[in-house]
Amino acid sequence: QSVLTQPPSLSGAPGQRVTISCTGGSSNIGAGYGVHWYQQLPGTAPKLLIYATNIRPSGVPDRFSGSKSGTSASLAITGLQAEDEADYYCQSYDRSLSDYVFGSGTKVTVL
Amino acid sequence: QVQLQESGPGLVKPSQTLSLTCSVSGGSISSGNYFWSWIRQHPGKGLEWIGYILHSGSAYYNSYLKSRVSMSADTPKNQFSLKLTSVTAADTAVYYCARADGFDGDGYYLDYWGQGILVTVSS
Numbered sequence: 001q002s003v004l005t006q007p008p009s010l011s012g013a014p015g016q017r018v019t020i021s022c023t024g025g026s027s028n029i030g031a032g033y034g035v036h037w038y039q040q041l042p043g044t045a046p047k048l049l050i051y052a053t054n055i056r057p058s059g060v061p062d063r064f065s066g067s068k069s070g071t072s073a074s075l076a077i078t079g080l081q082a083e084d085e086a087d088y089y090c091q092s093y094d095r096s097l098s099d100y101v102f103g104s105g106t107k108v109t110v111l
Numbered sequence: 112q113v114q115l116q117e118s119g120p121g122l123v124k125p126s127q128t129l130s131l132t133c134s135v136s137g138g139s140i141s142s143g144n145y146f147w148s149w150i151r152q153h154p155g156k157g158l159e160w161i162g163y164i165l166h167s168g169s170a171y172y173n174s175y176l177k178s179r180v181s182m183s184a185d186t187p188k189n190q191f192s193l194k195l196t197s198v199t200a201a202d203t204a205v206y207y208c209a210r211a212d213g214f215d216g217d218g219y220y221l222d223y224w225g226q227g228i229l230v231t232v233s234s
Contacts (some may be wrong), residue, residue: 002157034213036220038158045207045224046158052217089158093218099173100211100219102158 003028003094004103011109012080020106022073022090028101030071033093037066037075040087049088050075077108085110113138115208115225123202123232129195133208133225140189141166146211146219147184147191151204152227159204163211164191198232205229 090103119131146163162172213219
């Protein structure tokens with residue numbers, strides 16, 4: 001049972017916008033800890049996509065953006081492309097557990 | 112560019128100890144304020160952060176595995192290692208090593224990852 005909850009799957013047509021939610025609580029996202037996002041293409045290691053809620057590492061397209069409000073965070077993908085078909089995970093720190101935690105993961109399918 | 116590479120046996124017998132090593136190139140594990148981390152992913156499942164070690168040798172383990180995990184660092188070899196004792200089939204997973212960056216208060220994130228190694232626990 002993940003501390004951070006994500007929808008199991010989402011889909012969209014090429015060019016559309018999809019938003020992945022990451023719902024936490026008062027001991028993690030709501031406590032002000034940063035939220036980070038990873039993209040995992042099939043058969044590969046995860047790749048850092050967004051860190052500190054809304055910062056893109058060098059090389060990540062600006063189609064990807066992050067935001068946070070209260071105890072939840074979101075990853076938006078605009079102009080969806082076939083190459084965006086992957087699993088996406090959020091990650092933060094939980095002070096009640098004193099653990100770094102991942103979200104349950106969301107599979108994005110491009111129709 | 113920092114690169115990480117996991118190595119170790121791909122098959123471990125139940126009740127034995129899983130031992131993996133992560134070799135780091137393109138940067139020293141002795142420098143910076145990084146968390147040298149291990150993460151695992153059960154087949155078809157999500158990610159679990161097992162723990163991390165600092166260049167000082169201090170290690171922190173996530174609560175659900177704390178009693179069975181230990182980590183160490185070999186700074187001359189620029190490597191760090193994971194040991195997981197008393198393994199069962201439930202420990203079958205892809206194990207990743209990674210570097211975590213960030214700062215206290217905001218938390219750390221994993222910016223460089225190894226390719227992962229599948230470890231199967233079976234007799």
